[in-house]
Amino acid sequence: MTPPVSINNLTVSFDGTPVLENVTFKTRPGELTVIVGRSGSGKSTLLRAVNRLNECFPGCSTTGEVQLALHDGQLDVYSATTCPEHLRARAGMVFQSPNILPVSIARNMLLPQKLVRNVTGRSAEEKMRHMLERVGLLEEVHDRLGAPAATLSGGQQQRLCLARALALEPEILLLDEPTASVDYRSARRIEELLLSLKNELPMLVVSHSLPQTQRLADRVLLIRKGRLVGEWHRGQANAEADFEKMLSTTF
Amino acid sequence: MTRFHHVFSVLCRLCALLPGAVLLFLVGFLLQQSRGRLDLQLLFGDTPPLDALIHFAPVWDGIWPACFGTFCVVALAGIVAVPLGILCGIHLSEFARGRFRTMLSFCVDLLAGMPSILMGLFGFALILFLRHTLLPDAGTCLLLSGFCMGLLVLPYMVNATYSSLSGLPHDIRLLGPSLGLNRMQTIRHILLPSAGRGILSGLVLSLGRAAEDTAVIMLTGAVANAGMPRSLLDKYEALPFYIYTTAAEYQTPEELKAGFGAALVLLILTTGLFLAAHLLHNAMERRWRQG
Ligand SMILES: Nc1ncnc2c1ncn2[C@@H]1O[C@H](COP(=O)(O)OP(=O)(O)O)[C@@H](O)[C@H]1O
Numbered sequence A: 001m002t003p004p005v006s007i008n009n010l011t012v013s014f015d016g017t018p019v020l021e022n023v024t025f026k027t028r029p030g031e032l033t034v035i036v037g038r039s040g041s042g043k044s045t046l047l048r049a050v051n052r053l054n055e056c057f058p059g060c061s062t063t064g065e066v067q068l069a070l071h072d073g074q075l076d077v078y079s080a081t082t083c084p085e086h087l088r089a090r091a092g093m094v095f096q097s098p099n100i101l102p103v104s105i106a107r108n109m110l111l112p113q114k115l116v117r118n119v120t121g122r123s124a125e126e127k128m129r130h131m132l133e134r135v136g137l138l139e140e141v142h143d144r145l146g147a148p149a150a151t152l153s154g155g156q157q158q159r160l161c162l163a164r165a166l167a168l169e170p171e172i173l174l175l176d177e178p179t180a181s182v183d184y185r186s187a188r189r190i191e192e193l194l195l196s197l198k199n200e201l202p203m204l205v206v207s208h209s210l211p212q213t214q215r216l217a218d219r220v221l222l223i224r225k226g227r228l229v230g231e232w233h234r235g236q237a238n239a240e241a242d243f244e245k246m247l248s249t250t251f
Numbered sequence B: 001m002t003r004f005h006h007v008f009s010v011l012c013r014l015c016a017l018l019p020g021a022v023l024l025f026l027v028g029f030l031l032q033q034s035r036g037r038l039d040l041q042l043l044f045g046d047t048p049p050l051d052a053l054i055h056f057a058p059v060w061d062g063i064w065p066a067c068f069g070t071f072c073v074v075a076l077a078g079i080v081a082v083p084l085g086i087l088c089g090i091h092l093s094e095f096a097r098g099r100f101r102t103m104l105s106f107c108v109d110l111l112a113g114m115p116s117i118l119m120g121l122f123g124f125a126l127i128l129f130l131r132h133t134l135l136p137d138a139g140t141c142l143l144l145s146g147f148c149m150g151l152l153v154l155p156y157m158v159n160a161t162y163s164s165l166s167g168l169p170h171d172i173r174l175l176g177p178s179l180g181l182n183r184m185q186t187i188r189h190i191l192l193p194s195a196g197r198g199i200l201s202g203l204v205l206s207l208g209r210a211a212e213d214t215a216v217i218m219l220t221g222a223v224a225n226a227g228m229p230r231s232l233l234d235k236y237e238a239l240p241f242y243i244y245t246t247a248a249e250y251q252t253p254e255e256l257k258a259g260f261g262a263a264l265v266l267l268i269l270t271t272g273l274f275l276a277a278h279l280l281h282n283a284m285e286r287r288w289r290q291g
């Protein structure tokens, strides 16, 4: 089986200072991969390297290889022929703090569908309802889809962001501490959704919490100061003890 | 410490009231000074207003031609400065990098600090140049004034666009690309609407400046008693110029009153323009927010 994400010798620098160095790993189909590490260790940078979002910062340079297994074959992310917009449209991303557009709830869902997928009208609305349902938001907001998204709570906003990303039918999902700034209920709801998605959608999740990592992860990557210093897998011998040992110094 | 806070907050409140107080005083003063002269006669003289408005009947002894001239100058300046300024601001904020950006924005700042009399001289020199080269018949006119006024307020539009775009938080900048929008889509559908309020305040500043400036129009085509301009290439009258000449050369108290009345009309005209800009912005924002 081809790995959904395979990263080889990835090095990312900002203004000449390396932030990630020689990171190499592969994920497996059907597994949920969680990336952990102290704040500032380079987790977000690693996620952004997968959809080439680091390039939006001036002074960033990336070397190494990132390969994604998509429906129509292998995509070499950093090849000269890869169009970043095309890549990003297929790799959904959810940020650490809810990143809503300052527009209505419905428009948050519909505008990207129109611009990225060219889906409008009924089918876009249906998709919107379906995805809001999926993140458990529909019953909370069905009667105020025209209200500003900023009136939602942080947890609801984050679920809206997740629904927005899913509505674009991504082939891989990148989540940067998706529950770091949300209430407990929303966090659990998001976790359940991720677990239910993991067989159809490869995911890289950065997590800030040990219990969450325990609940979600089939595979854990530990980053320290820009280097991959530990890798854990649910199926390995002594899994539980090793998990404790590896993460005892991280959280 | 609490005492200091108290004094500070009172001071802030007083300062916040200051602009309103100044405005009230000014309007009151103008109303008082122009009392008895504020009527349709001030605008249209002895010409029936409808004739003047609809049939462009000539107006003597009224400031209607000056209102119209000022309106045209402001509109032309807007046509020049708004698109150019927004495009230039977008370039500075989103595309230009490093030394080139520093240099460009330095030029914009220089232009912003340029006295308007220099812009007037520039227009005048431009006409002289055109006369000696391509267009022997060229003369100062409405079009030239509008163009020069556009250049005068261009840096306000550039800086308003530039600073409100580059002041947007990082998250909202990354949002478009992370969804797969291309650069133009991100700018058009996310960044520009988010920066709308800042751009609007640049527009209001520009309109006000274009309506008020006298030095530019004096050297580029405004004359007293020109009447209504028949084309963009004609001479014209303008309110600030009218106020200026009246204040300098009035012969009777009635004339001075008319000058104060004209100042009030100028204030009303610019307020109307600001209102129109606000309404336009609100409509655009509503469309963006609701789809
Ligand atoms: N756009 C940027 N420009 C310069 N340095 C950056 C940028 N983004 C991240 N960094 C640096 O890279 C390091 C890792 O950041 P990040 O990936 O956000 O860490 P984490 O997500 O693990 O907290 C930090 O030291 C940070 O200062």
Ligand SMILES: [Mg+2]
Pocket: A043, A044, A045, A096, A176
């Ligand atoms: Mg981070």
